[in-house]
Amino acid sequence: MNDGLLSIENLSKGFSSSGRRVAALDNVSLTIAAGETLGLVGASGSGKSTLSRILLRLVAADAGSIRFEGEDWLALNGAPLRRRRARMQMVFQDPLAAFNPLASVGAVLDDPLRIHGVAKDRRPGEIVELLERVGLTADHAGRPVRALSGGQRQRVAIARAIATRPSLLVLDEAVSALDVTVRGRILELLVxxxxxxxxxxxxxxxxxxxxxxxxxxxxxxxxxxxxxxGPAAAVVAAPQSEAARALVAAVPRLVTDPC
Ligand SMILES: Nc1ncnc2c1ncn2[C@@H]1O[C@H](COP(=O)(O)OP(=O)(O)O)[C@@H](O)[C@H]1O
Ligand SMILES: [Mg+2]
Known part of the structure; x- marks a missing residue:
C-alpha cells in the first residue's frame, strides 16, 4: 500500500493453557493505509483481541514485526514509546473499565492532554472542543463518568482517544455492549x-x-x-473463505440491505 501507516508482518503469539498450546495468532500480516478503516472480523476466540493487545504494546509478540508511521513499533520502549503512544489510541468495549468512574468527564479528558504536553490554560478549551466533536456539550465536563449512559460513556472514550491527535484508532468491540439505536449513532460518529x-x-x-x-x-x-x-463490499457479497461465509450467513439481510 502506498501511504502505508501500519504494516504488520508474520505476527505470531501462543498461549499455554491447561498444558495445551494455543496459537492465538499464527503468522498474521496486515496493512492499514493512512485514513483507512480496516474491519477485523472473526468468531470469538479467533485472535482479534490478542492482535489489538500486541498493537497497543500490552502483550509481547512471540515473532513478527510491526511498522507504524515508519518506525519499528515493537522495538520502541520507555520514554520514546510513551511519546509515540499518542499516535495510536484504543477504544475498548467497556469504557468504565478504562477510566475511574468517580472521575469527572473533564478530568478524564484532561489526563491525555496534560500527559502529552498541552499547556494548562489551553486544556479547558480543548476539552470543550473534544466534547462537541463527539456530540456532547461543555455541560458534560463537570459530570461524573458513572452518571452517563453507555452511549455517552463511549463518546467520552472516543473523545479521550482522539485527544492526542492519533493517526490510528484501535477499536475492540467498541459498540458491542450498546443497544442497537445507540450503536448506530456511535457508528455514525466514527464514520x-x-x-x-x-x-x-x-x-x-x-x-x-x-x-x-x-x-x-x-x-x-x-x-x-x-x-x-478484501474490499468490504466484496467480502460481504462474495465471501471466499469458510469463516467469511459463516459470518455472512449469520446476517442474512446484509447483502441486500447494507447498513
Ligand atoms: N492471556 C491468555 N492466556 C491464555 N490464553 C489466551 C489468553 N488470551 C487469549 N487467549 C486465547 O487465545 C485465543 C484468542 O483469543 P482472543 O484474542 O481473545 O480472541 P477474540 O478476541 O477473537 O475473541 C483464544 O483461544 C483464547 O482463549
Ligand atoms: Mg476479543
Whole structure:
C-alpha cells in the first residue's frame, strides 16, 4: 500500500493453557493505509483481541514485526514509546473499565492532554472542543463518568482517544455492549470523525454487520489466521473463505440491505 501507516508482518503469539498450546495468532500480516478503516472480523476466540493487545504494546509478540508511521513499533520502549503512544489510541468495549468512574468527564479528558504536553490554560478549551466533536456539550465536563449512559460513556472514550491527535484508532468491540439505536449513532460518529479528520481505524468486532457499516476493507480471522481480506463490499457479497461465509450467513439481510 502506498501511504502505508501500519504494516504488520508474520505476527505470531501462543498461549499455554491447561498444558495445551494455543496459537492465538499464527503468522498474521496486515496493512492499514493512512485514513483507512480496516474491519477485523472473526468468531470469538479467533485472535482479534490478542492482535489489538500486541498493537497497543500490552502483550509481547512471540515473532513478527510491526511498522507504524515508519518506525519499528515493537522495538520502541520507555520514554520514546510513551511519546509515540499518542499516535495510536484504543477504544475498548467497556469504557468504565478504562477510566475511574468517580472521575469527572473533564478530568478524564484532561489526563491525555496534560500527559502529552498541552499547556494548562489551553486544556479547558480543548476539552470543550473534544466534547462537541463527539456530540456532547461543555455541560458534560463537570459530570461524573458513572452518571452517563453507555452511549455517552463511549463518546467520552472516543473523545479521550482522539485527544492526542492519533493517526490510528484501535477499536475492540467498541459498540458491542450498546443497544442497537445507540450503536448506530456511535457508528455514525466514527464514520464522521474518520471523514473529517482522516484518522485510520482498526475496527474489531465479531459482528459482520457492524464491521460492514464502517469499513473500507475487511479482514477475516479464523483460528489465529487471516483467512481473507478484501474490499468490504466484496467480502460481504462474495465471501471466499469458510469463516467469511459463516459470518455472512449469520446476517442474512446484509447483502441486500447494507447498513
Ligand atoms: N492471556 C491468555 N492466556 C491464555 N490464553 C489466551 C489468553 N488470551 C487469549 N487467549 C486465547 O487465545 C485465543 C484468542 O483469543 P482472543 O484474542 O481473545 O480472541 P477474540 O478476541 O477473537 O475473541 C483464544 O483461544 C483464547 O482463549
Ligand atoms: Mg476479543
Amino acid at each position: 464522521d470523525l474518520q471523514k473529517e479528520q482522516g484518522i485510520a481505524c482498526l475496527f474489531i468486532s465479531h459482528d459482520l454487520a457492524v464491521v460492514r457499516a464502517v469499513s473500507h476493507r475487511i479482514a477475516v480471522m479464523d483460528g489465529g489466521r487471516i483467512v481473507e481480506v
